[in-house]
Amino acid sequence: MKERITLYHTNDLHSHFENWPRIHQFLIQQRRMLEQEGEEVFLFDIGDHADRSHPLTEGSSGKRNVDMLNHAGYDAVTIGNNEGITFSYDELNELYDHAEFEVILANLFTSEGKRPDWARPYLIKTTKSGIKIGITAVTAEYPVFYEKLGWHITSAKDELKAQVRAMKDKVDVIILLSHLGIREDEWVAEECPDIDVIMGGHTHHVLENGRLHHQVLLAAAGKFGMYTGKVEIDFDHVSRKVSGATATLYETGGLPKADDQEAEWLAEGKELLSNEITVLDQPIQHNPLQEESPLTNLLAEAILEWCDADLSIVTGGLLLHSLEAGPVTEYDLHHILPHPINPCLVELTGSELKEVIRQSRHQAWPTTVIRGLGFRGTILGEFVYKGLEEKEHQFYVGNELVRSDQVYRIATVDMFTFGFFFPEMQRAKKYYFMPEFLRDILKEKLRGDAR
Template sequence: MMKERITIFHTNDLHSHFENWSQIHQFLTQERQQLEQAGEEVLLFDIGDHADRSHPLTEGSAGKRNVDLLNNAGYDAVTIGNNEGITFSYEELNDLYRDANFEVILANLFTAEGQRPDWARPYLIKTTKSGVKVGITAVTAEYPVFYEKLGWRISSAKDELKAQVRAMKEKVDIIILLSHLGIREDEWVAEECPEIDVIMGGHTHHVLENGRLHHNVLLAAAGKFGMYTGKVEIEYDHVSGTVSGKTATLYETGELPEAEDHTERWFEEGKQLLSNEITVLNQPIHHNPLEASSPLSHLLAEAVLDWCDADLSIVTGGLLLHPLEAGPVTEYDLHRILPHPINPCLVELSGSELKEVIRQSRHQNWPTTVIRGLGFRGTILGEFVFKELVEKDHQFYVGNEPVLAEKTYRVATVDMFTFGFFFPEMHRARKQYFMPEFLRDILKEKLKGYAR
């Protein structure tokens, strides 16, 4: 055999969009079967963010059902994205892949003590029937503050990557990187690590229809939400001992053959897993995201204020997607109204910074602004709601005391307001993130024993 073809299928950033999974599963299973019957080598990888806790099935099973789906589709290896890494608790992530039939490759995650978790390995070498050795390594995006808060240590992806390439390059014929870093970082890697043959990427949800050669490294990526499945073909020349060709293709899920749809069943299963009752409401708690007086917005603002033990709190109505009806309230109900993987946060602001944040929050277009990313899983931002802040005669008061320019105030809010998109003051400020609790967990505590 002069030349050999190795086919690799890849997915990334599904974010628990299971409405596309039945078709993807069927496509991958059939394609693999056909190729393997023809004697070809086939590998299957996921590049992270397969699990997203905004779906009831992922939430109710702590991601375990995502692993089942990957098992059933015959994946060879996966890496993690930030949704696996920083939206599950330390214990949940440590247990997530316990029943995985595939390898988890991840070079830049360690315990607080500096040990690699026992469920992950920094690289993997696969040998084809003819003896070609394929080395695979993987890295994920760095969110050091969040990982540290959860009990992990995330190291420099680029440094780890270079170390793994050095460790592998004498042992393998082909090097593949599974990168949950984003397109710009992948381009940097292609420039800095010419030994890598193919980078399969994710995180920034970029779509590379036929891949892209960057410094002779093939970049491949399949967008987001299971809208595409990627295929990379590598041709290896046994005579010269080199990669003689590499191509990338994307398959659009909407154009794949119809498959038996399990979307509804998976949703109902998730709902059942979240059927635990929290409280019983005598009356509904109404909600309008565009009203500063919305009762549910005020309850959330109060819950965040108490949780963070702050002087005042700031939330928005758009965080809450529905009102709460009278009668039993289950964990599913709270998940439905607060599906976001968003954590509470305590920010320290001076009085003058606080006034500037209030001024910015009154931008007339903000309540109806459509928000994407930042962990937000709703649509519009909604009206800003303040707890323990009062304005009278053009003067702001916190706890009945006028706001003083030099005084420091403890402001309870949500993590997405600290990422720089909204308030530069909060981005720069000293802050404390509360993890792994999400807003729904905070509201749950508030509602326990609460009836109205």
């Protein structure tokens, strides 16, 4: 006798709520239909559902994302890096207080080495016919960031192997929710043959019909809710093994229309962020391609003061709009700085600083379109320095000539330290300020100037 088990999965929505009504409606209808036909159906999210670039996620500290998962009837979720390292310790610790689903996460612990109360390393679900399905989950490791926030992240691979060992004699089917990325998922498929299905995310890969890798089915649904994934598992009751598994993706744009709630969610987020920060007598204009853009210079000054540095480096593209005259609310600051990007203090020698300046002057960079790295804008924009002067092709910091062997403290943004832009910053000694984002730094600057 064979039985079919159906799994629906989403990943990396990143609070793209414009796609959520169709996904929600589709999942509710499909589950109801299949359950009426006697099939077992489970629903999973593989992390990064919440992204603080959306005002509703920001204003509710992600709890409205949890409400949406509740209403859609999810059985279990794991977290991505956006849940894990863009919320403060307390915000993440309270995020799932009202969750009506299980949170599965094997490789996150408190700084004291305890698993958080809201997470479990694995879950066993039993079908009506007695099939035992073991589900475990791991998320991408960002140890420096997790440690700064008060968490301890461990090796995903080691934890995964431990959970598979703990489950394999208790279950008939093993499923992994992996927010590790496609290359890591391939490694898992090679090293953990007891796993039957890996539903993945993090690298936003699209596997239209899944992919069989070392006899393990890999499935993934891209990003931003552009797809919803379905995995069908055929289980043989005689051999007590999975006899086959297939994967399918449904493009959201092709799903039946649903009530558009994006305007309502945006209005709700704006209301949650309506707290007034200050009142401007005149606008602070902004042009991302100008070195003398007033708002970019204000941000450069704010981050310089916050980090207590010798100089600061920012770009105009970090700011998306000007600030108009009149009241400035938390929503206004979120609107111009939606990125989950933290300030960072980097120590560079004078010779390394000069090399960074040289690289930053590449003529193509200001108009380069940037994706990832926490950036939620469009173009990189012009580089702006505060505390640095150039006179007759010589650089000065604090009115003193930059010396090649002297170490300078540079205030900048974390995205410049990940290696894509400046290898010198990736190798350098650095200190990340967390959980503050750039909008928090600018908020304090505006409040201080108002006083």
